Amino acid sequence: MKISPPENKFLEELLPKKPVLLMGSGPVPIxxxxxxxxxxxxxxxxxxMKQIVSRxxxxxxYIFQTESKKIFGIAGPSSAAMEMAISSLLWPGRKVxxxxxxxxxxxxxxxxxxVGAEVTELFPQGLAPIYASQVKEFLxxxxxxxxxxxxxxxxxxxxxxxxxxIVKLAxxxxxxxxxxxxxxxxxxxxxxxxxxxxxxxxxGQKGLSAVPGISLIAFSEKTYEFVSSRTERMPHWCxxxxxxxxxxxxxxYHYTAPVPGILAMHEGLRLICQEGLExxxxxxxxxxxxxxxxxxxxxxxxxxxxxxxxxxxxxxKNLNQVNTKELITYMIQQHQVEIxxxxxLDIIRIGQMGEQCRLPNIEKTLRAxxxxxxxxxxxxxxxxxxxxxxxISNGEHDWLSHHYSDSLGL
Ligand SMILES: Cc1ncc(COP(=O)(O)O)c(C=O)c1O
Numbered sequence: 001m002k003i004s005p006p007e008n009k010f011l012e013e014l015l016p017k018k019p020v021l022l023m024g025s026g027p028v029p030i031x032x033x034x035x036x037x038x039x040x041x042x043x044x045x046x047x048x049m050k051q052i053v054s055r056x057x058x059x060x061x062y063i064f065q066t067e068s069k070k071i072f073g074i075a076g077p078s079s080a081a082m083e084m085a086i087s088s089l090l091w092p093g094r095k096v097x098x099x100x101x102x103x104x105x106x107x108x109x110x111x112x113x114x115v116g117a118e119v120t121e122l123f124p125q126g127l128a129p130i131y132a133s134q135v136k137e138f139l140x141x142x143x144x145x146x147x148x149x150x151x152x153x154x155x156x157x158x159x160x161x162x163x164x165x166i167v168k169l170a171x172x173x174x175x176x177x178x179x180x181x182x183x184x185x186x187x188x189x190x191x192x193x194x195x196x197x198x199x200x201x202x203x204g205q206k207g208l209s210a211v212p213g214i215s216l217i218a219f220s221e222k223t224y225e226f227v228s229s230r231t232e233r234m235p236h237w238c239x240x241x242x243x244x245x246x247x248x249x250x251x252x253y254h255y256t257a258p259v260p261g262i263l264a265m266h267e268g269l270r271l272i273c274q275e276g277l278e279x280x281x282x283x284x285x286x287x288x289x290x291x292x293x294x295x296x297x298x299x300x301x302x303x304x305x306x307x308x309x310x311x312x313x314x315x316x317k318n319l320n321q322v323n324t325k326e327l328i329t330y331m332i333q334q335h336q337v338e339i340x341x342x343x344x345l346d347i348i349r350i351g352q353m354g355e356q357c358r359l360p361n362i363e364k365t366l367r368a369x370x371x372x373x374x375x376x377x378x379x380x381x382x383x384x385x386x387x388x389x390x391x392i393s394n395g396e397h398d399w400l401s402h403h404y405s406d407s408l409g410l
Contacts, residue, residue, distance in 0.1 A: 020332055022356070023365045024340030025154050025313050026183065027205035027212045029355040030264070031271055038211050040091070044257035052266055053248060060216055063208075063277070064200055065191035069214060070224035070246040073265065075258040076217045078182040078203030081215040083111055084239040085178045085199045088219075088227045089146050091235075092116035096146040097138055099130045101153035101160070103343050104180060115235055120144070120245030129158055129308045132165035139173045150180040151190060154167035157304040157341050164195045170323045171196045186272050186343075187284040187312040187353055198223040200265060204261065207284075207312065207330035209354030210268030214261030218243075228356035268354075283313060287357035289400055290392050291350060292367055300383030303347045311355050318346045330375055337370035359393055 004054070023027050030038075041050055056072045064071070074080050086108060090096055095118045098109040109119045122138055124130050131380060135147070146172045150160050167177045178199045183189050186198070186207040192200050201217040204210035204394065205281060219241065227241055234240045237257060247254040272280060288311035292302060296317060303315035318324055324341045327348070331337050340349040370382050392400075 004391070016336070018336050021146040021337045021361060021364055023350055023361060024338050025043065025206075025349050025351050025379075026203075026353065028208055028209055028351060028353050029361075031267070033267040033271060034210055034264045037218075037267040038260045040263050041259050042263075044259050045251065045253060049257070049259070049262075050251040052262060052352045053251070054265050056216075056262060056269060057248065059266075059273050060218065061097065063186055063269060063272055064216075064218045065277075066193045066200075066218055066220070068221050068224070069249070070219040070221060070241075070245070072219075072241060072248045073257075073262055074217060074239070074244070075236075075255070075261065076215060077213060078180070078201060078205075078215050080205070081201035081217045082107060082178075082180060083236065083273070084241060084244075084385070085236050086109060086111040086117075086148075086203060086219055087115050087239060088230075088241055089178070089199075089223075090115050090117035091232045094118070094145045095120065095143065096120060096148060097142075097144045099135070099147070099149045099160070099166070101130065101150060101156065101158050103153075103155035104182070105148070105150040105153055108178070112146075112148075114248055117128055117146075124158075127156065127158065127304065129160045129162065129207075130166070132169055133164045135166050135169055139169060139175065144175050145175075146178060148178045148180070150182075150183040151188075152181075153273070153310055153312070154183045154313045154349075156345065157347075157349065159308050159310040163190075166196050167195050176226075183310070183312050183351075183353060185368045186277065188281055189277075192218060192220070201292055204265055206351075207353045208265070208268045211261055211264045214258050214265050216265070229251045244256075252341060261310075284352060284357050284399070285329070287350040287362060288312070288314060290389070291352060291362050291365075293392070294362070295383050295400060296371065297388040298366070298380045300380075303340055305377050312351070312358060314330065314350050314352060315342070315345075315347045316350065318348055319373060319380075320376075321346070322373065322376045322378060324348055327372045327376060331368045331372040333401070335364075335371060337365050337368035338364065339369070363389055363393070365410055 013364035064211045096112045097122045100121045112119045176198045184200040204214045243254045246252040301317045
């Protein structure tokens with residue numbers, strides 16, 4: 001039977017009539033420079049590409065805060081970078097300790113089982129991060145080859161506040177560390193070399209404000225050396241770092257590189273370097289605290305306690321059991337603002353990563369949220385919430401500077 005083409009439909013007919021502001025857990029809005037770069041295709045091999053790739057690595061060294069030159073891009077989501085890390089270090093007979101805070105940190109375990117490793121999971125006590133004392137107990141009882149940890153668990157809005165101590169503890173026990181910085185890199189400090197992290201990875205679609213579908217991974221020189229000398233067969237061809245090295249270090253063919261993605265990543269990283277990490281961290285902290293403060297003034301309760309609250313994705317308790325799917329759809333359709341629901345928890349989540357951290361975007365989101373809840377019969381303290389926002393926009397930082405004057409530089 002012959003298959004005929006479907007009726008012609010232009011993309012414009014499928015896209016929303018008005019652009020939607022992406023204020024969920026990612027992807028996030030992109031700057032115009034990133035959008036322009038993402039529309040260019042050049043040859044993936046040759047001098048021009050080689051120069052672009054080496055600039056991407058140079059800028060990534062700054063953002064990861066590492067001197068290691070073993071930084072590779074991956075044509076794939078952050079999960080592909082996670083898979084490269086896992087499959088490089090684990091195989092049957094190897095043991096991994098997975099610090100499991102939820103959906104994303106659990107993924108490490110799923111992947112490790114997939115390559116035949118022995119997986120031990122360590123869970124937090126309730127809604128909490130995992131503390132160094134818990135890890136210490138495990139490391140003293142059993143031996144592990146690898147430890148995996150997420151800096152920020154996007155699914156529940158918890159930050160692993162003792163990441164640095166945990167990584168150092170692992171190092172002292174000769175355990176290699178893999179850190180997921182997918183929703184945190186460039187939004188808060190993660191100095192790879194200073195903390196002694198062995199592998200860090202990130203996707204393009206969150207703090208970097210580049211595009212989804214391209215990721216970066218950094219191996220410490222020592223870890224790369226270990227991986228390159230392994231004799232076990234590598235389970236993945238695309239995700240073999242030794243093959244990625246061919247393209248990322250030598251400019252040779254591995255697979256046809258995701259050219260527009262690399263160019264977009266270049267622009268995302270360039271804008272971060274231009275802004276400077278310190279200033280960027282402050283912008284993220286300031287915007288996230290502004291959002292949190294205004295949400296509380298509106299009458300919301302934040303899901304995660306302040307001591308370990310993740311600022312890059314803020315989890316908020318749903319009110320009056322409103323159907324969050326319907327709420328989100330209403331906000332998109334009526335106010336062109338998209339926020340996120342959650343995986344099984346009665347919360348909503350608002351992102352504060354990259355371009356989301358701009359006061360006009362926060363104001364638009366707060367207004368859409370108020371309108372959304374009011375549509376479903378929940379009255380919020382509209383006036384107080386928006387009054388607080390106005391006050392902050394006019395430069396009144398008393399409430400913030402009281403607590404955070406050093407880190408915000410106010
Ligand atoms: C902390 C964290 N890790 C991993 C992932 C997976 O990223 P991707 O969907 O790009 O594979 C996400 C996605 O939201 C995330 O938030």
